[in-house]
Amino acid sequence: MFDADFFRRWMAAAAASVEREAERLTALDSPIGDADHGSNLHRGFAAVAAVLEKEAPDTPGAVLVLAGRQLISTVGGASGPLYGTLLRRTGKALGEAAEVSEGQLTGALRAGVDAVMTLGGAAPGDKTMIDSLVPAVDALAESFAAARSAAEEGALATTPLQARKGRASYLGERSVGHQDPGATSAALLIAALAATAETQEAAGVRR
Amino acid sequence: MRMLINVAESVVADALRGMAVAHPELTVDVGNRVVVRRDAPVAGKVGLVSGGGSGHEPLHGGFVGPGMLSAACPGEVFTSPVPDQMVRAAAAVDSGAGVLFIVKNYTGDVLNFDMAAELAEDEGIRIAKVLVDDDVAVTDSLYTAGRRGTGATLFVEKIAGAAAEEGQPLERVEALARQVNDGSRSFGVALSACTTPAKGSPTFDLPDGELELGVGIHGEPGRERRAMMTSREIADFAVNAVLDDMSPRDPVLLLVNGMGATPLLELYGFNAEVQRVLTERGVAVARTLVGNYVTSLDMAGASVTLCQVDGELLRLYDAPVRTPGLRWGV
Numbered sequence: 296m297f298d299a300d301f302f303r304r305w306m307a308a309a310a311a312s313v314e315r316e317a318e319r320l321t322a323l324d325s326p327i328g329d330a331d332h333g334s335n336l337h338r339g340f341a342a343v344a345a346v347l348e349k350e351a352p353d354t355p356g357a358v359l360v361l362a363g364r365q366l367i368s369t370v371g372g373a374s375g376p377l378y379g380t381l382l383r384r385t386g387k388a389l390g391e392a393a394e395v396s397e398g399q400l401t402g403a404l405r406a407g408v409d410a411v412m413t414l415g416g417a418a419p420g421d422k423t424m425i426d427s428l429v430p431a432v433d434a435l436a437e438s439f440a441a442a443r444s445a446a447e448e449g450a451l452a453t454t455p456l457q458a459r460k461g462r463a464s465y466l467g468e469r470s471v472g473h474q475d476p477g478a479t480s481a482a483l484l485i486a487a488l489a490a491t492a493e494t495q496e497a498a499g500v501r502r
Numbered sequence: 503m504r505m506l507i508n509v510a511e512s513v514v515a516d517a518l519r520g521m522a523v524a525h526p527e528l529t530v531d532v533g534n535r536v537v538v539r540r541d542a543p544v545a546g547k548v549g550l551v552s553g554g555g556s557g558h559e560p561l562h563g564g565f566v567g568p569g570m571l572s573a574a575c576p577g578e579v580f581t582s583p584v585p586d587q588m589v590r591a592a593a594a595v596d597s598g599a600g601v602l603f604i605v606k607n608y609t610g611d612v613l614n615f616d617m618a619a620e621l622a623e624d625e626g627i628r629i630a631k632v633l634v635d636d637d638v639a640v641t642d643s644l645y646t647a648g649r650r651g652t653g654a655t656l657f658v659e660k661i662a663g664a665a666a667e668e669g670q671p672l673e674r675v676e677a678l679a680r681q682v683n684d685g686s687r688s689f690g691v692a693l694s695a696c697t698t699p700a701k702g703s704p705t706f707d708l709p710d711g712e713l714e715l716g717v718g719i720h721g722e723p724g725r726e727r728r729a730m731m732t733s734r735e736i737a738d739f740a741v742n743a744v745l746d747d748m749s750p751r752d753p754v755l756l757l758v759n760g761m762g763a764t765p766l767l768e769l770y771g772f773n774a775e776v777q778r779v780l781t782e783r784g785v786a787v788a789r790t791l792v793g794n795y796v797t798s799l800d801m802a803g804a805s806v807t808l809c810q811v812d813g814e815l816l817r818l819y820d821a822p823v824r825t826p827g828l829r830w831g832v
Contacts, residue, residue, distance in 0.1 A: 321701065329580045329720045330701040338578075367617065371555075371581040372610035376617055414613065457645075461609045464646035465718060467725065 296394040301495060302358040303347050308487035310340035316483055323476040327463040332374065332476040339370035339378070355395050359386025373461055374477065377411050377424065378484075384410035401435045408432055415460060422458040422470065424477035426450070431485045439489040446485035450478040510699040514556045514576060521563060525826050528566055529594075535587050537563040538573040542595040548666040548675045549573065549595030552604040552659055553588060554611050555580040557698070557799045558719055560827025561655060568832075569823035570663035572601075579698050579799070580720045582610035588618035592627050600628035600672035602679060604658055606651025607635035608720075630672050632679040634658055636686040636807065638747040639716030639725050650718045653757050653796050653807030654686030657819070660828065664821035678818070682809060689743040690805035691736055692717040692724060692761065696798045715739060719761075719798045719805075733768070737775030740806045745783055750810045753788035755819060756780070757807040762797035764804055769793065772804055788816055795827065 313320075313336050321333035343362045352358045363383030367375050385407030389395050395403070408428045417423040427449035434445035453475035461477070463470045507513050515532055522530035529538045543549065552562045553575030562574035572595035577583035592601045601622070605615045612633070619629045634651035662679040670678075692714040695704035708714060713731060716724035731739070758773040760766070773792045780787055788811060796805070811819065822831030 325701065325705065330698060330705050331578070331581055334700050335578065335581055368584050368586050371577045371584050371614065373582075373608075373613055375582075375584055375610070376613035415609070459645045460647055462647070462720065465640055465650065465725075467646070 296396055297355060297400060297492075297495075298394045299351075299353050299355050299358050301491060302355045303351070304494075305488050305491040306340075306343050306347055306358065306362050308491050309484050310344040312483045312487050313337050313340045313480065316480075320476050320480055323474055323479055327458065327466055327470045327473045328476060329462060331372070332480065335370050335372055335374055336378070336480055339366045339375065342366075342369040354389070354391055354393055356386045356389035356391060359383065359389065362386075373415070374480075377415055377477075380414050381407045381411050381428070383407075397435075401432065404435065405432045417460045420456060421460045422453045422456040422463065422475045422478070423460050424475075424481040426453050426456075426475065427478040427481045427485070431482075439492040443482075443486045443489040446482035450474060450482040453478045505697075505699060507699055510702070513699045514578060517556070517559075518563075518576070521826070527824075528563075528826075530563075531590075534590055535576055535583065536573060536591045536594065537566050537576070538591065538594045539567050539571075542572050543597035544572075545597050546599055546669055547572075547597055548599045548670070548672050549592065549597070549601040550604060550659065550663055550666055550675075551575065551588060551591045551595060551601055552655070553577065553583045553591070553615075554606050554608070555582055555720070557696075558797050560794075561796045562659070564827030565656070565659050565663075565825050567823070567825035569667050569821060570659055570825050570828060571604075572666075579700065582608065582614045585614050585618035585621055588615060589621045589625070592618070592622045592629065593625065596627045600630065602662060602666070602672065602675055603629060603631045604655065604662070604679065605631055605633050606655055607633050607648050608650060609647050611651075628672060630676040632658065632662070632676060632683060634683050636683065636688045637718060638687050638689055638743055639718070641725070652690060652719050653688040653759050653805050654683055654809060656757060656791075656795050656828075657686055657755060657807070657809045658682045660823060661815055661818045663823070664818035667821065678815070682815065685748075685810035686807060687744045687748045688805055688807040689740045690717045690719070690724070690761070690803065691715055691740060692801055692803040693730075694763065694800075694802040696762065696801035698799065713803070716743075717798075717801075717803065719796055733772045734775045736804075737772060737779050737806075741776055741779040741783070744806060744808050745785070748808065748810065750785050750808065752810055752812055753786040753816075755809040755811055755816075756787045756790045757795065757805075757809075758790070758792045759796050759805045759807065760794040761801040761803040761805065762794060763800045763802040766793065769804060776806055789819060
């Protein structure tokens with residue numbers, strides 16, 4: 296089972312990972328976007344980490360709703376509403392439970408990803424964050440490790456695709472051959488989730 | 503790279519501080535990043551709020567003032583503002599007559615303004631939205647995010663702004679804004695890529711002796727790259743691209759817009775060529791605007807926007823305007 300503290304650790308891990316990888320995300324965004332994905336997400340997740348240190352919501356749902364709202368308020372661009380909606384709607388789907396199971400988390404994350412698809416109008420294969428999120432949620436039923444691998448593979452698999460959404464879509468065929476920065480950052484978020492879960496499991500075994 | 507800045511992180515805030523002291527007729531909220539005309543809210547008047555990434559100056563903050571925008575929300579460089587800014591701007595300018603959001607068709611701008619509209623309506627503010635999508639360089643909107651909003655934004659803001667100033671109701675201001683957008687088409691050309699302060703190097707690689715045809719306003723590459731052309735050849739290409747997509751019946755407004763790093767000497771020369779093509783194609787130009795209005799930082803190049811007008815739109819275009827970036831009749 297996962298409590299509010301687990302979700303706070305997930306967000307902190309995500310913030311640390313985005314900070315580490317900000318330059319790489321911006322480099323990926325340079326040829327097909329406008330070279331700010333890393334700096335924008337870094338600004339947003341730093342704000343999430345800060346607000347979660349100040350306020351400590353006591354349910355998993357409330358942690359994610361607060362984190363999502365913070366992203367919407369600080370990131371801007373398309374990433375702000377899309378990542379904000381992902382976390383907010385996942386949090387809402389978790390309801391008010393003090394602890395949630397792995398199955399509940401999987402279902403809620405699926406609801407969050409569905410909301411992102413509705414908002415952005417993207418489907419798998421459009422060369423967006425959806426290309427790593429959908430396989431990750433599908434694999435989550437198996438294990439966190441499987442979800443991490445699926446997200447990473449999904450991000451890598453965007454390279455040969457032609458973008459149909461967002462600013463990269465204006466490049467048409469010239470978007471082919473570049474890994475999508477949004478799918479890459481989404482894989483970081485899933486990897487942070489997996490790492491947080493594995494740390495908790497390891498601690499549980501020791502106990 | 504040499505830029506007249508302190509650090510990349512404070513570029514937008516520093517610019518707003520400077521704007522505030524240069525233009526005491528505006529209220530510039532540097533912390534919340536909202537630029538509002540000093541006398542807002544004006545009783546009985548529809549509010550006009552526009553916004554988008556910074557780096558396109560004078561768009562949009564430079565178009566705030568009587569006869570044009572009521573408020574503008576500048577985002578980070580080339581990044582759309584966030585809903586909080588837009589809601590704050592709407593609340594600052596709403597007199598009860600409602601607020602029109604003017605949104606350029608970029609995914610980030612659309613999503614954030616959509617969220618802001620919901621939040622503002624929750625606060626009891628009546629919101630209408632108009633989407634600007636005039637860029638004919640984006641040909642296939644089925645497999646892209648749709649046409650980009652570029653130069654026509656100026657015409658939408660000016661004409662809708664004049665209608666709002668006259669006290670016309672929200673529905674009418676919105677309809678006029680939509681009419682201006684529907685009758686506008688643009689095409690842009692880049693002679694060099696721009697450099698964002700955060701990245702510090704050109705956003706795309708454009709070798710000497712080449713140009714990009716069909717660029718947007720974020721330093722994104724265009725739809726085609728060719729060997730450098732003369733002003734005359736570029737004018738032929740750009741105007742024909744626009745006219746292939748519209749058949750003006752009435753006289754048009756013409757905007758020959760600089761992308762930021764092309765001097766007026768070149769822009770006026772380019773305008774001469776643009777007007778030559780238009781004459782050859784039998785299109786009468788009612789008004790011409792030449793200058794840097796919808797820019798992309800230090801990108802060199804220009805865009806051409808045509809806007810089909812009738813007598814009413816032309817009257818509203820000619821109406822007095824008093825903003826930092828556009829000013830006449832007062």
